[in-house]
Amino acid sequence: MISRRSILRTAGAAASLSLFAPAIARAKSQEVNIMTYAGHVPDAFKAKFEAETGITLNIRIVADQGKQFNTMVTETSSPVTDICTVAAHRIPQFRGSDLLAPVDVSRLPGWSALNPIYSEADWLKADGDVWSVPVALGATGLGSNPDLVSEEDGSSWGSLFNEAFAGRVSYVVLDAISLAIAYQGNDITFNSYIDDRAKAQDVVNQARDFVIANKGILLKYTESSTEQQQLFINDEIDVGQISFGEAARLLNGEMPFRFRIPKEGTFGFVRSLGIARHAPNAEAAYTFLDAFLSEPEIGTQIARSSGSLPTFSGFADPMTEAEKAIFAFSDEDLKRIHFESPTASGLKYELIDVAVAEIKAS
Amino acid sequence: MNTQPARIALLAFPAFWILLLHLGPMLAMLRISFLESFPPLPGSAEVATLANYTAFFANDVYIVPMLRTLVFSFSATLLLLVLTYPLAFFLAKGVRAERKLTYLMILFAPFWVGEIIRIFSITVTFGNRGAVNWVLLNLGILERPLRMLYGYFSLSTGIIHLSALYMLMPIYAAIEKIPDNLLEAGRDLGAGPVSRFFDIILPLSREGVATGCALVFLANVGTYSVPALLGGPGTSMFSETIGTFFHTAGSQWPVGSAFSVLLLTASLTIAALMMLVIQRRKGRAR
Structure with missing residues (x-):
């Protein structure tokens, strides 16, 4: 028989768990916390990546740069975000607020899939480092x-x-x-x-x-x-x-x-994926970015899921003529x-x- | 038996709740309102200033929406009082006791879903492609959809829909407490329905009215989602102006905080005055 005391004990344990749940979630390294715009990490890619790597992608959808910036600033004392989506012209602001870490391109073999117009752009670089991965225009x-x-x-x-x-x-x-x-x-x-x-x-x-x-x-x-x-x-x-x-x-x-x-x-603006300066899962974030850039037809997937113009070379090749006309x-x-x-x-x-x-x- | 530790333990959680989750954020807001810049950037020092408050009084572009918000909220509160009082009376005195729960459940049902969903239900109902226009167009009453969204009509509808229960429940509770035999005695002594209402029911439900009005007024003054989703450029509420300062990726939080403090002060003052007026009348009635 369930006693009142056992119910209270169970409820207490559940309450304690819920209080500490965020900390437990943060402690796991098999996840990447991403803030991005709708469709910029396509569902098909997400499912495939999670199945292949066992890493969970926790995606928070954002609608503008201001709210994303403010969210990251308020989380400074207890960082949650691993990857954020920065508009290229906002990179100096994010860098100036110590929210971005430089991207080690040598760890991303798929970097060459990007159109050089974007991957070689001056605005991506500062102080000899690359600061984000351009994704969509x-x-x-x-x-x-x-x-x-x-x-x-x-x-x-x-x-x-x-x-x-x-x-x-x-x-x-x-x-x-x-x-x-x-x-x-x-x-x-x-x-x-x-x-x-x-x-x-x-x-x-x-x-x-x-x-x-x-x-x-x-x-x-x-x-x-x-x-x-x-x-x-x-x-x-x-x-x-x-x-x-x-x-x-x-x-x-x-x-x-x-x-x-x-x-x-x-x-116009270019949206790019940046690694948060204090990313709790930086290693997993690199695994994600590498898989993202190396995924065949990721540009086409982004175009279809977000409607944005991807920064990947040849993204329109697999598209139908009707789709090409739109893009x-x-x-x-x-x-x-x-x-x-x-x-x-x-x-x-x-x-x-x-x-x-x-x-x-x- | 010493009950002191048990008492402390019992009060600890509510005290923690009130201090940390209610007063804490307000004190944080008050502090931020006196800072030159926030959120703090690396390496920057906190500098105190009054400029965020003087910004409000220096430009009537901010004073006008603040006054509009207070007047609109006050009017919406009075309208809601007029609309919900008869309903509360009906529920308290016109419905048989065994059916009251069913009626209350029907009233509560929309509140089982989130606020945003309820706001969108108004969009779906009153939009150009919404249910009301669909009926009117199909009946041939209209040739083109009637614009009902993004003005005072949709804003008022949203406010009334969302805050109706805050007004209804205190009044219902107050009226229900009035003994039936008091009303019967009034009738036996020759008092008509109007006299019974003004001499017995209204004075005895005044406390519920005061609580309902204060709750609804304060909730309306601060509401953000309703004007943001159902209002238009001509109906901007002060909460939207405040929200703008928090959305931008800059150092505008102190201005937003200062404006929040001003709105909170103004609305609490008005709510307190409302309560005071009603309490005085109550005292006089005794």
């Missing part, structure tokens, strides 16, 4: 419903601020300032303002005031491109900013949808993508972060 563009929005309107950021689409427009508030900066003809990368903080502030203020002045047109400020995707799917908006990864999933012909890199230009950027498109600058992005986001709060409060 992202770019923000303009999504629209071709049945209701003309090709011309669907190719300009001006549509986000156009009275004709009032109540059928939305954008990610953090990105809205960059888009307004591009629309106003200013330098979206901030490279021109590195030595002129006053000018940079002026550019941000102009964009902030413009966004606030056109707030009445907007349906909703969103926090992520995934939310933008949902608004398109639910027929809440006709025009909206959306990243290529999320747009790719809407370009399958099931609903009227167009994606353009607007004529005013946009910002093909024209030369003109590519010219309009301005990559965030590792040297200027610190200044840019320092100013933009405050302006975002002001826009939201307005």
Whole structure:
């Protein structure tokens, strides 16, 4: 018979276990704790890797760099993360906060699978070290419903601020300032303002005031491109900013949808996997990265699962023609993508972060 | 028998709970609000400042949403009181004792799922492709979907849906405690339904009303997920502004903390005033 005392004893033991569970989880070396964006570690690869190595991949999905940075900083006293996903232009910030360890490329034979445009890029290197493994390319563009929005309107950021689409427009508030900066003809990368903080502030203020002045047109400020995707799917908006990864999933012909890199230009970024400075499972993290880079067709898998453009050579080769059409950027498109600058992005986001709060409060 | 150790042991857990999990984070927030930079970066020293507080008063862009939040929360609280009071009365006095549990379970059922799921259920119900528009379009009442999301309607619906029980339960408990024979005596002495309500039921349920109003007001002032998911650019609440400072990958936490302290102070003051007014009236009624 189960006595009250035995129930209490069992409950006490269970409570003690639950209190110490995180420590037990951290002590295991047969796991890798990864913070990454949806689809960047494809499910098929994860299952195969876990079956072959016995190492469990604990994946925490993140939606933006800010939250990921803050999470890692708050975990500094008791590190959990082994691998994080850093946008290339944020590498200096993560390094400066002692959150990243250099990557020993000699331990990654699969490194050559990466397109040299990315694997040899200057922004990956600092102080003689490589700081992360580039995985996918992202770019923000303009999504629209071709049945209701003309090709011309669907190719300009001006549509986000156009009275004709009032109540059928939305954008990610953090990105809205960059888009307004591009629309106003200013330098979206901030490279021109590195030595002129006053000018940079002026550019941000102009964009902030413009966004606030056109707030009445907007349906909703969103926090992520995934939310933008949902608004398109639910027929809440006709025009909206959306990243290529999320747009790719809407370009399958099931609903009227167009994606353009607007004529005013946009910002692009490269997402990369970095090893956390205080990774509790650094050895297992290297095992993961090596398997990841060595996996045949990992680029194709990433493209299909995340919708992002992978940084792997020949990723499109195994794709169908329809898939290739979605993932093909024209030369003109590519010219309009301005990559965030590792040297200027610190200044840019320092100013933009405050302006975002002001826009939201307005 | 010395019961002192047992008493200490019994109180230790609640004390630990309150100090560490309730007061602890608030004190941490208060401390951060006076720092120049947070989270701390390697090699940086902590510098104290009042700038995070002066930033609020220096720019009316922050004062307006704070006032909007307080006014909206107060209005939503009053609306919820009007909506839930009759329901609480019905449950306490209009339902047979053996059926009360069934009725309460029906009311509790939506609360068995998470808050975010309940918020999304409102999106699914009132969206352009939601249930309400689907019915109206198929009945031919509408030609185009009626926009119901991302404004004060969806925001209020979300707030009411999420905080209804906080108002309902204290009022229900207060009304249920009113002896039936008191109401019968009033009726026997010639008091009509209106007199019985204003002279007996309302004064005796005042404590429940006060508790419900304070709980709902405080919960509404601080809610983040409802305005973030159901509100629009014209309905921004102060909690969203505060959230922005914590999302960015910089050193804005102290500003967010200072604004949180200000919101907490303002909302606690209003809640205390509400309680005070009701307590005074109660005293006078005696």
